[in-house]
Amino acid sequence: MSTVSRPAELTGDYVFDTARTRIAFVARHTLSTRVRGRFEEFTGGAHLDGDRPSQSRAWLTIRATSIRTGNRQRDKLLRGKFLDVDGHPTLTFTSTRVVPVDEARYQVTGDLDVRGVSRPVTLDAVLTGSESDARGDLRVAFRGGATIDREDWGVNWNASTTLMIAPKVLLEFDVTATREAPCAS
Template sequence: MTIMTTLSELTGDYVLDTARTRIGFVARHTMGTRVRGRFDVFEGRAHLDGGDPSKSGARLTIQAKSIQTRNEQRDEQLSSKFLSAGDHPAITFTSIAVDQVGETTFKVTGDLTIRGVTKPVTVNFELTGAENDPQGDLRVTFQGGVTISRSDWGVNWNVATSAAVGGKVRLELDIAVIRQA
């Protein structure tokens, strides 16, 4: 993928390209193994201001029930017991600050809401590409991540189960957005 010559060329309003975006996570499980998963249903919007990235912003909504770890029983347990998707169907992130820290790297601070609990997090992102697709639409891609402590959001089920799952969860974001006309 090609990166544009200047950030100012990226200025505009964008919608999340859900077919090319991956919202994943990694958590340590018993015996040192790791559980990797993703969310399959989400939507989002962003405004990029290449001239002044601090004026950029984004909003993401994830359907908690769409969690997938390739194990149906575990997915049901994570959805219902850990994430309480029946009572809290959406996980949301709303940016409150964007800081450019390198030529193509950014820190995006925002409010992350899980299980009805909102806490600030800062996600490190790298602009990985920008190009026009065959339809002439500008697509911009970012990779990012942040490690959170699930207990900060009350993501626990019971003491025995919580001890079997590590307290830290790494959120992995491969984001693709399409500029709106």
């Protein structure tokens, strides 16, 4: 495997490698304990422009029923009362702006849609690596996240929920994406 070192070499369209990507969250519960969870079913991709990072974009669609916290009862409650998966089967993120902070760090702003409510979110993203694999496919890896207030999207069960679960939720991602081969003319 070879490491890619120049940003221009990263330009292209990418598909998230779902086997190597983690989309997760952390919420504070009563007594300051943390509940960690993840989404197991999603699709996503990106267009990276190594010469003009501001022209890059990313998108993600998550199947809401794929939420997992390691507790079946809690997962059922999250699917029903919090995410309303019957009425809103997906969560989506579509970037609207990419701002480079330095050669490896970016602020990615986009629309996060949860329960039919769309609000802007800015994700901090760090390019953690890029390399060509044994087949010559280029892979890139990013990690990052953002802290959101779940109540902004109506993700709340009842008034006492805020007493048990903090409204701030940390969204985390570790993404590996593979560059798609260009179409033959």
